[in-house]
Amino acid sequence: MNTFEMNDQQVAGLAAAICATAEAMGQEMNPGTAAMMAEDLCAYSVPVVKAALKACRFEVKGKLAMADILQRVQAADGRPGKDEAWAIAMTSNDEFETVVLTDEIQLALAAAKPVLDAGDKVGARMAFNSAYERLVGQAREDNKQVNWHVSVGFDANRRVQAISKAAQMQRIPQERAQQYLADLSVEPVTEDGRALAGLITGTVTRPAPKLRAKLAAVKDSMLAMRRVSAEKKTELRILAANELADRRALLVQQAEQLEVRRAAQ
Incomplete structure (x- = not known):
């Protein structure tokens, strides 16, 4: 489950942002409707929802719908297509x-x-x-x-490359990447391998x-x-x-x- 949970002030601010987004798209929205939509989105982080609203303003043609917002919020969860x-x-x-x-x-x-x-x-x-x-x-x-x-x-070198790339793409935390490299006793054997490992550990030997x-x-x-x-x-x-x-x-x-x-x- 997600660990995000907006407080009342954040939900109220989100409702206002939803109303403003609808207005920017040429639509009038009842504040009560916006508040209900904000409550439905409160399990997600504020930056992610606001980014989704911004995407809706640029991408959605017609009226703003909950499905439009939710689609973009969920697409930001890090799962690849x-x-x-x-x-x-x-x-x-x-x-x-x-x-x-x-x-x-x-x-x-x-x-x-x-x-x-x-x-x-x-x-x-x-x-x-x-x-x-x-x-x-x-x-x-x-x-x-x-x-x-x-x-x-x-392949030990490919381990360094794969784990380093995953950390750079924020698919695994840097702390976990360091632990993976330590657990696997990875020692880079090429200049490229050392450079990649240095991005994670901060040291090149x-x-x-x-x-x-x-x-x-x-x-x-x-x-x-x-x-x-x-x-x-x-x-x-x-x-x-x-x-x-x-x-x-x-x-x-x-x-x-x-x-x-x-x-x-």
């Missing part, structure tokens, strides 16, 4: 990628997974969109705040001798990989595919647990 949500969901297919996703994206992906596994990407996207819009609509009706969480991939030794070992390992036989490469691809399947199964399991918790609420 269905196209962006689908792109995020598809990123989770790469086991090396660290993905920051919402509960609704994870649940919708679980719903679309059987169709996706059958090889029908178009049908999977349709199933995903349908489930996602339903889940988002229900969450907004319940005034449930968006919940972003991290699905960790194998040079690789220590111990880390340089690890990097050298990684480099040696990569060179060895180039020399392995075609049979060994096939085995590695099979292993990677199995790891991807395990990760997707984990995502589905987490989605089922989320669904159970939603049903229990």
Whole structure:
């Protein structure tokens, strides 16, 4: 549930703003009607509602309606649109990628997974969109705040990039981003990685001798990989595919647990 709750003075001010917005749109509104609309919107923050009223003045043609305001208020909750949500969901297919996703994206992906596994990407996207819009609509009706969480991939540098980007987009608080990086023991191994991590932690450090030794070992390992036989490469691809399947199964399991918790609420 949202933690916002306007006080009486804020509700009265909002009612006045609703009347002023209606007047600016060429409509006369009864103060009692405006007060009732303000009461219905009091669960949201004042800045968000005022921004929605401003958007209505520029975008809505005709009379101001409660649905116009509510649509814009809800769109400010931080949940991505269905196209962006689908792109995020598809990123989770790469086991090396660290993905920051919402509960609704994870649940919708679980719903679309059987169709996706059958090889029908178009049908999977349709199933995903349908489930996602339903889940988002229900969450907004319940005034449930968006919940972003991290699905960790194998590539350490991509972890830094994904978590840093999520913090910059204010999808996760900087404190949580710092904790994620600390818990994952992420050490950036490139100048780009260090720069991104510095945006979160405020510190940029040079690789220590111990880390340089690890990097050298990684480099040696990569060179060895180039020399392995075609049979060994096939085995590695099979292993990677199995790891991807395990990760997707984990995502589905987490989605089922989320669904159970939603049903229990």
